[in-house]
Amino acid sequence: MTAAASPALVTPPTDPTAGPLSVPSALQLIGNTPLIEIRKVRDGVAPRVRILAKLEGFNPGGSVKDRPALSMIEDGLRRGKLVPGKTIIDSTSGNTGIALAMIGAALGYPVQLVMPGNVSTERKRVATAYGATLTFSDPLEGSDGAIRLCRSIIAADPNRYFKPDQYFNEANSLAHYRTTGPEIWRQTAGAVTHFVAALGTGGTIMGTGRYLKEQRPDLQVVAAEPEDAFHGIEGLKHMASSIVPGIFHAEQLDRTIGIDTDDAYNMVYRLGREEGLLVGQSCGAAHIAALTVAREIEAGTVVVIYPDFGDRYMSTNLWRGWQPNELPGVNGRQA
Numbered sequence: 210m211t212a213a214a215s216p217a218l219v220t221p222p223t224d225p226t227a228g229p230l231s232v233p234s235a236l237q238l239i240g241n242t243p244l245i246e247i248r249k250v251r252d253g254v255a256p257r258v259r260i261l262a263k264l265e266g267f268n269p270g271g272s273v274k275d276r277p278a279l280s281m282i283e284d285g286l287r288r289g290k291l292v293p294g295k296t297i298i299d300s301t302s303g304n305t306g307i308a309l310a311m312i313g314a315a316l317g318y319p320v321q322l323v324m325p326g327n328v329s330t331e332r333k334r335v336a337t338a339y340g341a342t343l344t345f346s347d348p349l350e351g352s353d354g355a356i357r358l359c360r361s362i363i364a365a366d367p368n369r370y371f372k373p374d375q376y377f378n379e380a381n382s383l384a385h386y387r388t389t390g391p392e393i394w395r396q397t398a399g400a401v402t403h404f405v406a407a408l409g410t411g412g413t414i415m416g417t418g419r420y421l422k423e424q425r426p427d428l429q430v431v432a433a434e435p436e437d438a439f440h441g442i443e444g445l446k447h448m449a450s451s452i453v454p455g456i457f458h459a460e461q462l463d464r465t466i467g468i469d470t471d472d473a474y475n476m477v478y479r480l481g482r483e484e485g486l487l488v489g490q491s492c493g494a495a496h497i498a499a500l501t502v503a504r505e506i507e508a509g510t511v512v513v514i515y516p517d518f519g520d521r522y523m524s525t526n527l528w529r530g531w532q533p534n535e536l537p538g539v540n541g542r543q544a
């Protein structure tokens with residue numbers, strides 16, 4: 210025996226000869242994302258409390274939004290609202306747009322996206338690479354400005370468009386009720402005690418939370434929300450200062466935890482360095498909320514959604530000005 214790391218510490222990659230050899234399209238790769246145990250960024254959490262992160266970046270469009278986008282498009286097709294000749298249009302802060310663009314490309318429908326002009330360059334380019342047309346709203350008006358501009362575009366030519374309308378379409382949260390929730394229940398063998406997700410449309414937390422509570426009524430559903438209106442956590446909404454999504458029902462949450470943008474960014478730096486998980490800003494926010502609830506209990510299983518990976522944010526404020534600090538293990542952003 211050598212002094213090398215114990216083989217038990219290293220899990221080999223999945224056997225490439227196992228499982229189905231191919232799937233008919235990218236759409237079949239949506240969902241069934243992995244859960245990973247967070248072992249290091251635990252900050253005083255009791256040993257009998259597990260923190261498990263669901264890595265939604267493994268969806269083919271790169272985020273959790275593949276699930277509701279597919280669900281809303283399938284619903285539109287089923288109801289005859291989306292028919293050949295129509296364009297799929299929506300206002301989106303980014304990930305939903307990328308998901309719609311990917312699914313539109315796979316199904317052969319044109320996609321037009323209305324987004325605030327200041328969303329990350331990577332997101333704009335990715336959506337364009339899937340063939341979508343982009344229209345930009347005033348960055349100062351945030352996601353509400355994109356919602357308003359999208360409404361006026363549709364009003365000018367109503368028959369031309371199919372609008373999935375993620376903020377008001379129950380097929381958004383139903384996607385999570387039908388897939389994310391059951392996956393977590395199965396992946397934890399029913400052990401999940403707390404479910405944590407960050408708030409955008411609220412679809413993830415509403416649908417997943419409802420499913421998990423039906424299985425286990427004492428399960429706690431915990432939301433992470435930006436602390437103030439002018440935050441830098443892409444994809445999230447500060448509900449008090451926003452148009453509240455029709456699918457969001459605050460009374461179904463057990464708790465909401467306010468998150469500071471800099472704290473979320475610092476958590477992203479730590480997850481990269483300490484766990485080997487390079488994730489997006491909202492994952493940092495969600496992880497802070499997960500730690501807050503995990504620290505308060507003696508035993509349990511906290512499942513937290515990590516909505517996407519971090520590589521599509523490299524040009525955003527998250528990484529701009531960032532430098533590794535001279536103190537080992539400590540990173541920061543320079544002014």
Ligand code: PMP
Pocket residue numbers: 272273274302303304305407408409410411412413414443444445489491492516517
């Ligand atoms: N994080 C990111 C990066 C997102 O794009 C979104 C969706 N806007 C969310 C979190 C929140 O998801 P939901 O819309 O289901 O609340």
